[in-house]
Amino acid sequence: MSTKLSVNINKIATLRNSRGGNNPDVVKVAIDAQRFGADGITVHPRPDERHIRYQDVRDIKKVINTEFNIEGNCREQKFVDLVLENMPDQVTLVPDELGQITSDHGWDTLKNKEYLKEMIAVFKSAGIRVSIFVDPVIEMVEGAARTGTDRIELYTEGYARQYASGNRNSAITPYVAAAKKAKELGLGLNAGHDLDLNNLKFFKQNIPWLDEVSIGHALISDAIYLGLENTIQIYKRQLAE
Numbered sequence: 001m002s003t004k005l006s007v008n009i010n011k012i013a014t015l016r017n018s019r020g021g022n023n024p025d026v027v028k029v030a031i032d033a034q035r036f037g038a039d040g041i042t043v044h045p046r047p048d049e050r051h052i053r054y055q056d057v058r059d060i061k062k063v064i065n066t067e068f069n070i071e072g073n074c075r076e077q078k079f080v081d082l083v084l085e086n087m088p089d090q091v092t093l094v095p096d097e098l099g100q101i102t103s104d105h106g107w108d109t110l111k112n113k114e115y116l117k118e119m120i121a122v123f124k125s126a127g128i129r130v131s132i133f134v135d136p137v138i139e140m141v142e143g144a145a146r147t148g149t150d151r152i153e154l155y156t157e158g159y160a161r162q163y164a165s166g167n168r169n170s171a172i173t174p175y176v177a178a179a180k181k182a183k184e185l186g187l188g189l190n191a192g193h194d195l196d197l198n199n200l201k202f203f204k205q206n207i208p209w210l211d212e213v214s215i216g217h218a219l220i221s222d223a224i225y226l227g228l229e230n231t232i233q234i235y236k237r238q239l240a241e
């Protein structure tokens with residue numbers, strides 16, 4: 001089964017915002033990343049617009065010819081409105097608290113079951129595929145299945161940290177178990193956060209039915225040395241059967 005690579009371009013916007021102009025141009029990068037082989041573009045407009053701005057989402061939507069994935073916290077009505085206005089292929093719901101430096105946990109799908117059911121229904125009724133950000137915990141995957149979500153996105157920072165410390169077999173174990181449970185329950189399966197050129201191939205080899213990975217920070221960092229086209233092609237080769 002092929003696994004799609006969705007390139008998260010948040011960090012292009014970080015660089016652009018650091019000088020106040022429009023260089024690098026996030027719309028041009030979205031066009032080129034797709035031309036270079038990305039199967040999708042992911043953006044994560046945060047409430048403080050530290051990188052991707054709400055207007056970027058509108059501008060990028062116009063140039064999408066692959067898949068568009070918008071990530072964010074549906075507790076922000078502004079985010080919900082932005083998603084419904086721009087109708088991406090997928091929305092990924094992430095339980096970020098304000099002021100987090102990055103996303104660092106999945107949903108408690110047991111405590112938030114009714115809330116998630118309500119919000120997922122809003123997007124699904126608009127025809128948008130829904131994925132929810134989940135830790136690799138069996139009970140959380142089972143809870144996700146009860147919310148009506150189409151997919152889960154396994155939060156992979158824990159895997160990346162353990163892999164980097166040399167414990168790749170213990171790193172992958174909870175993710176394989178969670179992925180098997182998701183498959184058993186009929187959930188689509190995405191993964192993301194801190195995936196990189198070192199750890200991606202092993203993750204895919206152990207979870208071959210993975211639908212999509214969304215990768216940003218490491219991929220954009222690698223592109224500084226290797227070039228964006230070359231980097232996207234190298235990442236895609238890590239996902240090849």
Ligand SMILES: CC(=O)[C@@H](O)[C@H](O)COP(=O)(O)O
Pocket residue numbers: 008010011043044071094101102103133192193214216
């Ligand atoms: C949800 C997740 O883990 C990432 O997609 C997130 O978009 C990273 O956000 P930053 O780019 O703001 O670190």
Ligand SMILES: NCC(=O)COP(=O)(O)O
Pocket residue numbers: 008042071153191192193194195214215216217218219
């Ligand atoms: N959902 C994960 C994502 O879009 C990118 O995360 P990262 O590769 O920037 O850590």
